[in-house]
Amino acid sequence: MAGTDCIFCKIAAGEVPAAMVHQDGDFVAFRDINPQAPTHVLVIPREHIPTLNDAQDPDLMGRMLLFARGVAEREGLAERGYRLVINTNAQAGQTVFHMHVHVLGGRPMRWPPG
Secondary structure (H helix, E strand, O other), X not given: OOOOOOHHHHHHOOOOOOOEEEEOOOEEEEEOOOOXXXXXXXXXXXXXXXXXXXXXXXXXXXXXXHHHHHHHHHOOOOOOOEEEXXXXXXXXXXXXXXXXXEEEEOOOOOOOOO
């Protein structure tokens, strides 16, 4: 069930414009409006799942990671390297409570993050 005020649900439904990168029946990928790397794409499930803590379907989660990998490949990041990030809840930096994967690349990543 979609969150009625969820901006990501509205993007997935095509009600709010976004710079789309790729989509299929289960997932949508679009450019982050506040990029933290030269390539910064968000991958969301069409299904409203507030946080990773709320995820129940291991098949969906696995397919979401593979979809994110495909986005990285399409963006030319696969060989050079990329980072996938899932922030879970406010203290970890989650600001939109619709689970999403950040696909980051195009520059060297530092460790530790945060």
